[in-house]
Amino acid sequence: MVPRRGIARSGLVLTLAAATAFSAPAAFACDSEHVPGGGHAATAETRTTPATSESKNVRHLGNVPDAQGAISMQFLQYGRGHRKRDVMLVSGEFGLKSYDLTGDPTRPKALGELSMPGMWETEDTVVDAKRKLVFLARDPRAFDGNTDNGESGIYVVDASDPANLTTLSYVRVPAGHTTTCVNDCRYLWTGGPAKAESMPQDWGGRPIWVTDVRDPRHPKVFPEPIDLGRNDGKTDYVHDVQVDAHGVAWTSGRGGVRGYWTHGLRWDPVRHRLRWASAVDPVPYAGGGIDELAAESTFMHNSFRPVGRRLADGGKSRHGRRGNLIYVTEEAFEPGCAGDGVLVIASLRGSRGGQGWRSTPERPFRLDTVGTWSVAGQEGSDPDSGSCSAHYFDVRGDVLVQSFYAQGTRFLDVSDPTNPTQIAYHREADAASWQPYWHRGLVYVADNNRGVDILKLTR
Known part of the structure; x- marks a missing residue:
């Protein structure tokens, strides 16, 4: 676990009765991830790489220190x-900030800027x-709250004028660490x-709660959660959701990764009948637990299934038909680097019959591991500098x-999924790299210490 550090108390500038001013939570990792930031300058500046990188x-x-405390972007x-x-949020x-x-x-x-000091996460x-809407998930630990009884929810932000970001609505939701669009953000x-x-x-x-945002000024939260029993029959922490190019929503969390159809007439392998799928x-569809030999903690942070235009698994091969691979990251924090979270590439073969929904401790179902990659021992790594855990990725x-x-x-060649290979890397001495994004040939990195770093792969 990375040591906790504090952050200065400041006011909250919001026209929402539900939000009040508190200090930011002191935590780090999925249940406790936090590297405090500051820097709220009115205009952006760009700095160059220090000699310690x-x-x-x-x-x-370049780097945008004005965005210090960055967690994500779009x-x-x-x-x-x-x-x-072209606007970055x-x-x-x-x-x-825009x-x-x-x-x-x-x-x-x-x-x-829509100023919300102490917002999490x-x-x-x-x-x-x-x-032109932005959806911000409010974790119960935001504004000095806690997971026991803190308030969580979703802010809907109007970005139709990126120079004038305004809040359209706020709705309380029983969950609030991450939120993801399904069915074209309806x-x-x-x-x-x-x-x-x-x-x-x-x-x-906490599992998944569904919110109807077809009317963004009046979101409607459905009372019953979904993706229950995900951890060998036990309802457990769903960390994030990614929707692939075919429209399958993949839920990642403790117990593995599971995919769902959210639209169309589909065969339900659990209920054994054709029925209409919906967001609610x-x-x-497919998925299940990740082998503990590949990811000991079984806490899967996020995932990606290469299909459609995002296909990158080599098509038909020893892994079967296209779309048979799922990339999943484990977030885990152990002393040194050897036991920290890894990138896992697993096969979905044999999981389309509802096996992941029938898994129990006595008869567990696990996806076959195709390949893994860890930063431990890799060129450019320094286990003494801090956490080595895997986090978000983009392909x-x-x-x-x-x-x-x-x-x-880190940049990995995954053309051979059995052997992911590092081809490039960039590490700052003060790095707290949370999420990278490919955008117009460049990579923009949300770094919680540094703001936004802008990188170009030269190989």
Whole structure:
């Protein structure tokens, strides 16, 4: 566990009766992840790489310290032709900030800010590109709360004018660590963190709650959660949701990764009949537990299934038909690096019959591991500098870029999924790399200590 550190108390600038001003939570990792930030300058500035950084096959093009405390980001495009505008939205402990990338993508220009000091956690923030909306998940630990009885929910932010970010609505939700769009952002799936004291004692964490945001000014939260019994029959912590190019929503958390259809007429392998899938009543598709020999903690942080235009698993091969692979990260913090979280590439073969939903401690079902990768012992790593755990990643073609906290940003060749290979890396001495994003040929990294780093793969 990374040592906890404090953050200064400050006011909250929000036109929401439900939100009040407190200090930020002091925590780190999925149930406790936190590296405090500050830096709330009105305009962005860009700094160059300090001499203490280590890189291979990567150019560091700039840094935005104005976004210190960054956790996640997204990109929106506005206008057409000569009026086209490329905007980066960064969420973090400060709330939400917008930057213009149009003129020079390596020197973002500050546009606007929705100030929410003490906000937590906005991890893996999502946007509705059509309606220009941003959805921010409020963890119960935000604004000095706690997992036992703190308030969680979702802020819906209007980004139609990126220089004037405004809150459309706020709704309380029983979960609030992450929130994800499903069915073209008509609904949100919100999960995590650890369970509240009011929740069933046999739960290991919060599952998924569904929110209807077709009317963004009046979100509707459905009372019954979904993705129950995910950990060998036990309802447990769902950390995040990723939707693949075919529309399957993959839930990652303690107990593995499971995929659901959220639309269309589908065969339900659990109920053994055809039925209509919806965001509120999804149909199980595939997935299950991850082998403990690959990921000892079984706490899976996020996932990616390469299908459609994002296909990168080599198509038909020894792994069977296309779309048979799932990339999953384990978040785990152990002394040194050897036992920290890893990237796992697993096969979905043999899991489309509902096996992951029938798994029990007595008769466990586990996906077959195809390959793994850990930063431990890799070139450019320093176990004495801090956490080595895997965190968010992004894939383009055969190159996967991934954050490893204090071990920085790593680029992996995954053309052979049985042997992921590091081809480049960038690690700052003060790195707290949380989430990298491919965008227009560059990689933007949300770094909780440094703000946003802008990198270019040179290999």
